Amino acid sequence: MTTRPHFPAHLQPEHWARATRWLVRKALAEFAHERMLDPIALGRGRYAVRASSGAAYEFSARVLPLDHWLIAPESIVRTVGGEVRDLDALELFVELRADLDLGPTVLPLLLEEVSATLSAQAYRWSVHQPKSSELVGADFQLVEASMREGHPCFVANSGRIGFDASEYERYAPEAAPDVRLVWLAARRERATLAVGAGMTRERLLAEELSDGTLARFERVLAERDLSLDDVHLLPVHPWQWDNRVTTTFAADLVRGDLVLLGHGDDVHRPQQSIRTFFNTSAPERSYVKTALSVLNMGFLRGLSAAYMEVTPAINDHVADLVRGDETLRASGFDVLREHASVGYRSPAYDAAAERGDPHLKMLAGLWRESPVPLLREGETLATMASLLHVDEVGGSFAAALVEASGLPAKEWVRRYLEAYLVPVTHCLVAHRLAFMPHGENLILVLRDGVVERVIMKDIGEEVAIFDPDVALPDAVERVRVDAEPPMQALSILTDVVDCFLRFLAAVLDEAGVLDAEDFWGVVREVLDDYEDAHPELAARLDDLDLRAADFDLSCLNRLQLRNNQQMVDLADPVGALAFAGRIANPLAEPHS
Known part of the structure; x- marks a missing residue:
């Protein structure tokens, strides 16, 4: 039949x-x-x-x-x-x-x-998905799975070329599936494990895998005359195992350089970034980010084994800088460190492929700190992307937060900007440090509907240091970027102002909560207060000229429509940008 x-x-x-x-x-x-x-x-x-x-x-x-x-x-x-x-x-x-x-x-x-x-x-x-009002104070992962928009700028933003219909339901974040990761053992001579400050291999295994899971994995290894001391453990997306590892790395499996250990015991939930998983069995455990050779928004979502070798060191450097700055500490701004990473190098592909080739990005993973242990009593979490969420009946989540807070809309926006715009601006101004601070890369810490502070994530691949003179450890040198101040300023003017705040202003305006002109007035006031509080940074602020009358319009869809298989060379992110003239800057003081 x-x-x-x-x-x-x-x-x-x-x-x-x-x-x-x-x-x-x-x-x-x-x-x-x-x-x-x-x-x-x-x-x-x-x-x-x-x-x-x-x-x-x-x-x-x-x-x-x-x-x-x-x-x-x-x-x-x-x-x-x-x-x-x-x-x-x-x-x-x-x-x-x-x-x-x-x-x-x-x-x-x-x-x-x-x-x-x-x-x-x-x-x-x-x-069926909850109304926006029902998401206020809701579970972190319920908010994550309820998002409808995807990246606000990109039109084709949920391509995920490689997933079939059944795989979509098994792995897409909006389907909120329960996923158990596949675990491989990679012989140490073919794999590299890097750990950050305070982390060791032994601590990583003890904190991220239960005793029962480790014992099960050890039994599998013993059948191959191996032990945990001979290998590094590698988390693998189930799709990657089915569609890439069993074919592309079949020889490695036959040789025993890779050993299938089985599924993990913990249940994970895919995040908006698709290849990153939140541990729902033990929320205090790390996020796990995996390689996923699916095409989405101009990139195959792999992870470079070479990049993984220096990821913890980059995260440590950024975390030390952030946590050592008085202004950032006062705002509550923090980062989630990617505190361990692992990558596998297949000998044939490693010899044949050039830097950036997708075959070198198919078997790697990292562990990122969970925000859950950072919560205080009465606080909840939500992805910052949720501020742009509008439910099926037109209800805005941001508007629902404003209502729940009991604050005037301008005051709610002010507190949010003090938690988000001020810290990322200060990082650029004081430390020449730029993030990729779009909605999915930040987590809001909320209390009674008010944004109390924000936490930055996805550090290793998406951070840039524009200082040509600062001494950096060798492992961190990769993130140094040579760019003039006007280009540096675009990390705020494009990534924050045009690619996020533009949409939030429209959402609040359309919801009848706050007129867009008034929204930008609050943004200018918050920046005024920041500039007044830091006269020692006046020269640097002048160089960046964030309040210029206009700025270069950097266009993401133009990038994707130019090359939708390799949108940007990550080794030269500045040189790959696409511009379309200049656009009036809402941060500039309006003419009377």
């Missing part, structure tokens, strides 16, 4: 139509923001985008500071040859291929990423 193929339940017309309108709205808004499209004003808040193919899109919109297009989704009307047609996100990109300069090497894969993003969004619409 043959079984009928599984049909994904979320692929229903009503969910697809809703996901389509969501994605078309985002594409029109972000491509207009990045000046790839130039909407024509029709009057009375109506605009039109007319493609060279003959298709046209008309919609109602308000344009907020930073050229943020707040488009009413139900107002979008598509016409082709003068006839009204249903919205179709795939057809949108085909119709705009000339206008967006989408060549034959980019467009087919882009359509696949768009289709996968639509599917992910349709899934989110198909399952």
Whole structure:
């Protein structure tokens, strides 16, 4: 008897139509923001985008500071040859291929990423999720799994090329699955374990694996005449085991350089970053970040074995700097150290592949501190990405937090900015240290709906030190970046102002909580207070000129549409940026 193929339940017309309108709205808004499209004003808040193919899109919109297009989704009307047609996100990109300069090497894969993003969004619409008001004070992982938006700038932001429909339900963060990691033993001559300050190999194993799990693994090793002393333990994403390790590294398994130990006993939950797992069995245990050779937002989400060798040292350096700074301590700002990492080098691939090759990023992992032990009585956690979350009935999580706090909206925003904007700005100004401080990379510590402090994560791969003169340990030298002050300033003006605060201002404005102009007024006041409190940094502030009238508009979608298989060379992140002129800076003092 043959079984009928599984049909994904979320692929229903009503969910697809809703996901389509969501994605078309985002594409029109972000491509207009990045000046790839130039909407024509029709009057009375109506605009039109007319493609060279003959298709046209008309919609109602308000344009907020930073050229943020707040488009009413139900107002979008598509016409082709003068006839009204249903919205179709795939057809949108085909119709705009000339206008967006989408060549034959980019467009087919882009359509696949768009289709996968639509599917992910349709899934989110198909399952019951809590209202935003119900997420206030909710469990950390419930908030994590309830997020609908993904990266706010990228249009094709949930591609995950490599997952099939059943794997999506088993591994996607919005499906909130329980996952048990696969564990391998890698012979020590082929693997490198690096640990940070205060950590040892023995302590790592004792803290992250139970006695029963270790005993089980030791029995498997004994059958191969090996012991724990002969190997390093390597956590592996189950998808990676099924789809990469058993084929790409089959020879290594046959030789015994890699030994399958089995699944771990702890239950983990995938995070918004897909390849990072939170331990739900023992929340005080570390996050585990694994290599995952799935294409998402312009990158295969692997982990470099070479990078892993210096990751703990980079984290220690950054943590010491942050924890030794009085201003940062006063704000409560902290980092979650990646305090141990492991990478495996297969001899054949190591000899054949050049730096950056995906084959060198398939077997590595790291352990990152959990934020749970840092909580005090009455505090809860939420990803900062949640501040942009809007539920299926239009309820804003940020607006719900403001209401729960009982504070005036301006005061709530001020406290949030003092916890987030001030510390990341101070790191750049005082220490020439820049993070990648987007929503998914920060964790909010909340009390009664108010942001008390924030915790930064994902340090090893996404931090930069712009100081050409400071002495750095050899292991940390990799993160030194040569850039002039205007480029350094973009780590705030682009990554914080344009790629996060722009969206938060729009969410609060659309919710009727705080007008966008008033929001930016609070941002300027907070920066005024910071500058007044640090006269010793006046010269450095002048060099960075964060309050300039305008700044270079750095465009993420332009990067992805230019090369959606290797969006940026991580060894030269500055040189890979794509710009589209300059944009008015909302941090500048408005003209009277």
